[in-house]
Amino acid sequence: MVPYSFSTSLKRQNLAILLLVLQCLLPVKAQDKTSDHSNLIPSAISDKVDQLIQTLKSFNLTNKDEPANNPELEDILNSVRLTPELDPGSSTLVATMAPVINRLFSSHPIIVSRYADLESYKKNLVSAKLQFLPTPSVSVEQAPVSTTQNSPSLAQVLRLSQPLFTGGKLTSDLKIAQLRIKFAENEINDAKSNLALKFFSLYQNWWAQVSRLKIYLRALEQTQSLYDMIKRRVNAGVSAEVDLGLSEIRLLQAKVDVEVAKSAAKALYDQLSTFVGSELPLEIVSVDQITPLEQSFSEIWAWHEATDSNIARTQLQTQQGLIEVEQIESSLWPTLNLRIERQWGATNLAAPYAANQVRYYISANASPGAGLSVLSNIDSARNRIISLESEAVRVKREILEKLVSEWQDYLSIQQRLPFLRKSLEESQSMIAANLRLFVAGRRSWIDLMNSVREQTDSFIRLSDSQAFFVGSHLRWLWFSGQLHFNEAGYPNSTN
Secondary structure (H helix, E strand, O other): OOOOOOOOOOOHHHHHHHHHHHHHHOOOOHHHHOOOOOOOOOHHHHHHHHHHHHHHHHOOOOOOOOOOOOHHHHHHHHOOOOOOOOOOOOEOHHHHHHHHHHHHHHHOHHHHHHHHHHHHHHHHHHHHHHOOOOEEEEEEEEOOOEOOEOOOOEEEEEEEEEEEEOOOHHHHHHHHHHHHHHHHHHHHHHHHHHHHHHHHHHHHHHHHHHHHHHHHHHHHHHHHHHHHHHHHHHHOOOOOHHHHHHHHHHHHHHHHHHHHHHHHHHHHHHHHHHHHOOOOOOOOEOHHHOOOOOOOHHHHHHHHHHHOHHHHHHHHHHHHHHHHHHHHHHHHOOEEEEEEEEEEOOOOOOOHHHOOEEEEEEEEEOOOOHHHHHHHHHHHHHHHHHHHHHHHHHHHHHHHHHHHHHHHHHHHHHHHHHHHHHHHHHHHHHHHHHHHHHHOOOOOHHHHHHHHHHHHHHHHHHHHHHHHHHHHHHHHHHHOOOOOEOOOOOEOOOO
């Protein structure tokens, strides 16, 4: 922010103009001193402005010689700023995100649903392991009453069946069960990533809108001060009535901008609260407290490639395709089972010896499908693996292209911020220059109001760029693995 200062070696004409400017800025009526609106010069230094006026009046303005250097005058003038700077936030980025992300990951319905799926697949894994153990079964048969037997015959069989050879079917079923757990864990990571990135986007929009609201509030304060100034000048007969009308229109526009910004900021905060599920203690994070990433893009990509949920999903799908080939190939082999049976009673009168016996035998079963259709199924599954491998390459390339584009935007916004700050400083200097030229009659009132609007636009361009930098930095902390949350939800990063 460039202070509005003057040199102490002022000519008497410039001193007279300065005196007139300060008298116009200060209230000339008693009711103006109790007005609800702020003056262009902050109220905290109004006493210094009064002191400045008295000091200027003490000079002999009719003397042709320039006044001597006055340190007191220099100190007072250097303390005057036409526009206060936008106050940055006090919280660090991660400290603001930690409680919100912790709450989001612990209570969001999609996270709860994904963890429930994970527990279900873990139970399926236990079931798949138990398939290697013997399978007990009980059967009861009753024969109808015949002419040779007055009462119905009853047979009870207790059987144990132990698989000896399945051609790899049980092993492939176990691999599928283990793979489903990996799918469920990957879906949890994917849900967390999507929630975090969506929250970062909402936070970026909220950050920008709250900053806009602060800018519009200060623009309204400044416009109100200029309106009060031109009103006093019109009442004194120094300015035309048309200037007052233009000021009223600009003041109304400034009030409308404030109300629109308030509604937008409130809507975004409600959206964030609904997304997280509770009220949020959010704060504006200072851009100056954010340290740019020191990692190179290749280092970030190496970590992201190994942890991205979309890339991991395509890899798991390829593994699933390979296991499905094993499952289908197992159908070409017969299934061998060892069975042990104990029978009580008999329903077959022709073979009563079957009663009360223990039998041991091996059963074999093979089902290659109608017309050996299992061979076509194997070819189909192998072609699907080729498709899945190509899909994995495509997904990886798309993610890489997207990250490269975002990385360029991240670097570009860091380079633009200093130029936007410089542009803001120049717009502030323009207001000071136009104010002096307006009092001297060399600028119109509309020129002065336009310079105020240009300053507001410069503030907005800067705040929007800063908001984009905050959101982009959050995303890259996530992409690079520097913004991780442990079981308690607290991040490991300190950026």
